[in-house]
Amino acid sequence: MCASFVTRRAVVKGGLAAAAAQFPRPFVVTARAADTVKIGLDNPLTGTYAAPGKNELIGCQLALDEINAKGGVLGRMAELISEDSTSGDAGTAVQKARKLIDGDHVDFLLGNVNSALSLAMAQVSNEKGILHIVPGGHTDAVTGASCHWNVFRVCNMTQMEANAVAASLVKEYGKNFYYITPDYAFGHTLEDGMVRAIKALGGTRVGGDLTPLGSTDFSAVLIKAQAANPDVIVFLTQGEDMINALKQAVQFGLQDRIHLAGAQQELEPLEGLPPEARIGTWVMEWYWNQPGVPHVDAFVDAIKKRTGRVPTARNWFGYVSGWTCALAAAKANSLKAVDMAKALQDFHLPPEIALGPNPAFYRAGQNQLMATLFVGNAQAKGEADDDLFKVTKTVAGADAAGTVEDSGCKMTWPA
């Protein structure tokens, strides 16, 4: 008597099908229209690098909203298509890059947080002749030995970070250094860079260990590091590895005997550490608390509106990457990758995008952004909430970068 046309099973199946249908879609699509200029972001949204990947996405979205509010790219609205590259699977990152280029016909490719994935994606973008911006993959090769005419990088080369911090460490803390280094492309080049920079200043490497990416337990290597009796333990780990390593080092009380330091530090891991473990000397690639530098406050407010927190360097990387696409197209008055790449040679970012005390420009012949490096110390609490870093010195990117020849980049342009 109570005939039912829809069974419970059918509802469940329908619900599941609807849920499944969500998956093949790109994660975020904004301002979709037929004649949009498409920017494809292929960056981690899951795994170890989910946090930096998401923050770059937020910065990029802000840039696109601003670009569209100002009339878009060459009069067309800009659209962001974001894909999850995963944190460490080069196969997936490359497949997503091909999907963005061949399937979505993007005009620009952005990514990746992971150095190795950046290099893999750069091969694809070069083969396809697409303008590619690497927001935050640091290994030197991206704009060094493996540089390509179409690949530009916003974050620093690892050597720049090493050069920026080395002098402070040798001068203030001693000459014997022990390294805890993540065992992949980024870690290797960063350690090489640090060893080179410190050796030039008279310091020595008394020991070091490579730790697998995603390590949870650092106690054994910390015991070894302590036994080597160095003046400084240099932590080159990143993200969650940085949190795990520093948290355990501080629980061991190592900071009372040995100075803890490193090259690259980010706001994300500092926020993830308990206050007592926010210590050490580091380099930040961008910092939000820059009194007196114009336009920074407006950027801080804009990001705060979206996330409720102050911007991190990753937000800025994403922001600069998004804006670079629009600025390159405007300067070249074209969406042809070669024209835009040529327009970006020695191109200076306007101050409202550069957001630092020094000029920021893409160095010609290498496509590497020369911005500002912020050297200083992590702090438990600063003047404001989230002010977890005390900047003691700023270094102009060009002063820390060496020459284009040093980088090993030999750029060849398409005929």
Added chain:
Amino acid sequence: MTQLLLFNVFNGLIVGAFYALMALGLSLILNLSGIINFAHGGFLALGAYLAYTLIPWIGFWGALIVAPLLTAALGLVVERVLIRPLYGGDPLYSLLLTFGLAYIFEDLSRLVWGAQGLPFAVPRWLTTPLSSQFFFLTGYRLFMIAIVAVAVGGLFAILGYTRLGMRIRAGTRDLDTVATLGVNTRLLRSLNFGLGIYIAGLAGVLAAGLLGLSPTIGSSLIMPSFVAIIVGGLGSLLGTLLGGLLIGVASGLTAVFLPAAQEAIIYVMMGLVLLARPRGLLGEEGRLH
């Protein structure tokens, strides 16, 4: 060098005890119900995040008690709704289900608590070294060992001396016979699952004090637990305990000579055990065949 080796053996025992705690929960569920619970790491992360959320209200000690209980309650719901229909079926189904659940848990914690690491603080007096010579013996690590000892002791006491424990042990040997004797095996499996998940939640709270609290905390810790079970032997909780301690020490000693291989060594050990003694050190022959 001798001192370095000794330090690392002790340190390895501490780390291994923690692996063993996680593995015991897994082992408990696997032994009675034949469920290979890949979502164990997800429950562990949930325990840690619940503790983080509760600490401002009830403090670290309150959270240490309440968070694992809440995790176990959720475990009971998951068991009732999702896992129960798969009992008696091909273990592959439950493996696939829990594998999917692990991803769902990870992404849910990312959605609720954010992708970024959170500052999980434990009482300051626990996180200082007890002596400058044995600096790796911090209050927190000894506290962890104590908790592991109490949890393991409690678990073995429950299994050895309570009616529930006897039924779990009997069910582990032959569930059908236990059922024909009038024991409610559904309830037995539920309670056993809840107990296993309680241990996962407890391990989660302890892990968050030592590591960064992020959505991947569970997935990064789950593999050593599986290895501990395989090395120790399926079907034997004592074997699981031994397996955990062994891989902890092996990993610690490897770190002295070749730190890059400190994770690989536990898989090498697993391979060697599987080659030389496929049932594991204390395992029973023919489990899960």
